[in-house]
Amino acid sequence: MVRVLVPSGALGLNYDKQALARGVAAKPDIIAIDGGSTDSGPSYLGRGVSKYARSSTKIEWAGLMEARAQAGCPLVIGTAGTCGTDSAVDWMLDITREIAAEQGRPVKIAVLRSSQEPATIAQAYAARRVTPLPNAPEINAELIESCTNIVALAGVEQITQALDTGADIIIAGRTTDTAIIAALPLQKGCHPGGAWHGAKIGECGALCATNPQSGVILIDFDSDGFTVTPLADGAHATPHTVSAHMLYENSDPFILYEPGGHLDVTGATYTALDETSVRVTGSEWVVSDDYTVKLEGARGAGFQTVLMALIRDAHYVEHSERWAADIVSKCTAKVMDRLGVDEDAFTIEIRIIGKTASFGALETNHAAPPEVGAIGIVTAKTESLSQEIGKMLNPYLLHHPLTVEEEVPTFAFLFSPAEMPRGQTYEFALNHVLHLDDPMAAFSLEVHDCA
Amino acid sequence: MTVPKLRDIVQKVRSKNAGPFWLTIDIFCGSEEAFQAVQTKLKTDAVARLYGADSQLLKRFEMPDLNVVKISLPRPATQGAIDDRDMHGASWAALLAEMEL
Numbered sequence: 117m118v119r120v121l122v123p124s125g126a127l128g129l130n131y132d133k134q135a136l137a138r139g140v141a142a143k144p145d146i147i148a149i150d151g152g153s154t155d156s157g158p159s160y161l162g163r164g165v166s167k168y169a170r171s172s173t174k175i176e177w178a179g180l181m182e183a184r185a186q187a188g189c190p191l192v193i194g195t196a197g198t199c200g201t202d203s204a205v206d207w208m209l210d211i212t213r214e215i216a217a218e219q220g221r222p223v224k225i226a227v228l229r230s231s232q233e234p235a236t237i238a239q240a241y242a243a244r245r246v247t248p249l250p251n252a253p254e255i256n257a258e259l260i261e262s263c264t265n266i267v268a269l270a271g272v273e274q275i276t277q278a279l280d281t282g283a284d285i286i287i288a289g290r291t292t293d294t295a296i297i298a299a300l301p302l303q304k305g306c307h308p309g310g311a312w313h314g315a316k317i318g319e320c321g322a323l324c325a326t327n328p329q330s331g332v333i334l335i336d337f338d339s340d341g342f343t344v345t346p347l348a349d350g351a352h353a354t355p356h357t358v359s360a361h362m363l364y365e366n367s368d369p370f371i372l373y374e375p376g377g378h379l380d381v382t383g384a385t386y387t388a389l390d391e392t393s394v395r396v397t398g399s400e401w402v403v404s405d406d407y408t409v410k411l412e413g414a415r416g417a418g419f420q421t422v423l424m425a426l427i428r429d430a431h432y433v434e435h436s437e438r439w440a441a442d443i444v445s446k447c448t449a450k451v452m453d454r455l456g457v458d459e460d461a462f463t464i465e466i467r468i469i470g471k472t473a474s475f476g477a478l479e480t481n482h483a484a485p486p487e488v489g490a491i492g493i494v495t496a497k498t499e500s501l502s503q504e505i506g507k508m509l510n511p512y513l514l515h516h517p518l519t520v521e522e523e524v525p526t527f528a529f530l531f532s533p534a535e536m537p538r539g540q541t542y543e544f545a546l547n548h549v550l551h552l553d554d555p556m557a558a559f560s561l562e563v564h565d566c567a
Numbered sequence: 568m569t570v571p572k573l574r575d576i577v578q579k580v581r582s583k584n585a586g587p588f589w590l591t592i593d594i595f596c597g598s599e600e601a602f603q604a605v606q607t608k609l610k611t612d613a614v615a616r617l618y619g620a621d622s623q624l625l626k627r628f629e630m631p632d633l634n635v636v637k638i639s640l641p642r643p644a645t646q647g648a649i650d651d652r653d654m655h656g657a658s659w660a661a662l663l664a665e666m667e668l
Contacts, residue, residue, distance in 0.1 A: 360635070
């Protein structure tokens with residue numbers, strides 16, 4: 117049996133300390149926690165930075181390093197620093213060294229790196245070793261090389277190599293959410309379908325149970341399947357909460373693709389062992405012929421400046437979308453005329469919060485709101501152009517009349533200045549896989565002894 | 568008589584990203600009766616039209632054990648792209664919840 121302690125769905129979301137202590141007392145074989153995903157958007161990957169505060173990360177990680185020392189087992193974090201780039205891994209390594217010094221406890225740290233050179237990925241693309249997943253964007257070599265960061269998602273093969281170094285702590289760059297949990301059970305010969313399925317159920321911590329905010333869960337893997345137990349007071353796993361977790365953030369609730377194969381849970385059975393624990397058997401791991409790892413990449417998508425006005429005048433609320441369309445048209449013409457730039461150098465958009473900001477033309481509910489917000493979004497090729505256009509948009513949002521006959525209106529600005537520069541924005545550029553002959557070919561491993 | 572909306576007969580409708588390029592919507596029906604009603608009355612083509620999606624690309628799963636109908640579709644805009652409106656794909660469920668059956 118292999119016992120995996122998962123403190124929470126992500127480092128930075130906090131965990132229940134009492135439940136963690138219970139987990140440590142249960143003598144886990146490994147403590148595994150996820151450090152991120154793409155879910156917060158492309159900026160983190162584009163810049164190679166964490167979304168969570170360094171101080172929060174440090175406090176939570178120090179608690180886990182303490183728990184690791186007490187339990188005498190390895191501690192692994194996957195997708196360190198939200199995006200799992202080398203820069204985010206270095207940030208996490210720096211925090212880890214600081215804590216090790218403060219705790220006065222020497223640790224051996226294995227670092228698994230997932231960042232890819234865009235030029236190398238462009239060559240792999242030319243060699244037809246980069247292939248699209250469903251609904252992938254169109255790409256070419258130039259676009260790949262324009263990415264500021266590309267990462268490959270490591271699977272269990274790479275995590276297993278990191279475990280083999282005998283490290284106390286493993287800081288991994290981008291990995292699949294499941295790999296850090298499934299690696300040790302698979303290495304020790306547990307049921308492959310059970311290992312992957314248990315890892316999927318556990319990757320969000322206690323989200324597979326009642327009291328999902330509590331975070332901490334324990335998963336026992338064996339030769340037939342796995343058993344999941346949430347550890348916080350009042351948290352219960354039931355066959356319903358556990359099986360329903362396969363729905364979460366998955367486009368397919370039965371099949372999960374991973375490096376080297378896929379998990380199929382169509383035949384899984386979920387049994388309540390008591391009020392708290394659920395046992396799962398019957399999941400299947402299907403090995404693929406080809407070894408692929410998913411790629412994520414982000415590239416610059418222009419510089420943004422946003423402005424916001426509130427409209428409370430009933431006449432303008434009613435006609436706010438016509439008003440916004442007129443502003444966009446007039447301001448676009450003015451920008452081209454005064455700045456001498458082409459139409460493809462910038463975009464101006466105004467979204468009406470209270471009417472169609474969420475769904476645009478797809479909105480079906482046309483109830484009349486008492487007030488609306490108008491958010492102006494300028495995206496331009498350079499920072500200075502973006503801010504210059506923001507300043508041109510400002511007087512329209514403040515004073516634009518619906519018709520030339522009416523008295524000049526004034527709308528409510530929330531801030532001075534009204535223009536809020538957002539700097540460089542990023543977009544996700546890849547939804548592809550990289551074909552590898554050797555799983556380690558796109559990854560590197562190093563060991564640091566921290567005295 | 569007013570036509571019932573999906574939200575009037577089910578427990579909960581939620582949506583979330585399934586990666587940056589896909590959106591997934593889970594309809595928790597709450598009872599076998601509601602599940603059967605959703606199964607028969609919720610038309611895949613109509614859902615595709617609601618989201619401006621290609622119905623050929625829309626994936627639908629019916630899970631009687633959970634009384635859940637799940638629908639996955641290409642995201643209306645790629646997550647975080649300049650035309651995206653909802654970074655985590657959280658609000659899109661409301662469009663389906665308010666759909667008349």
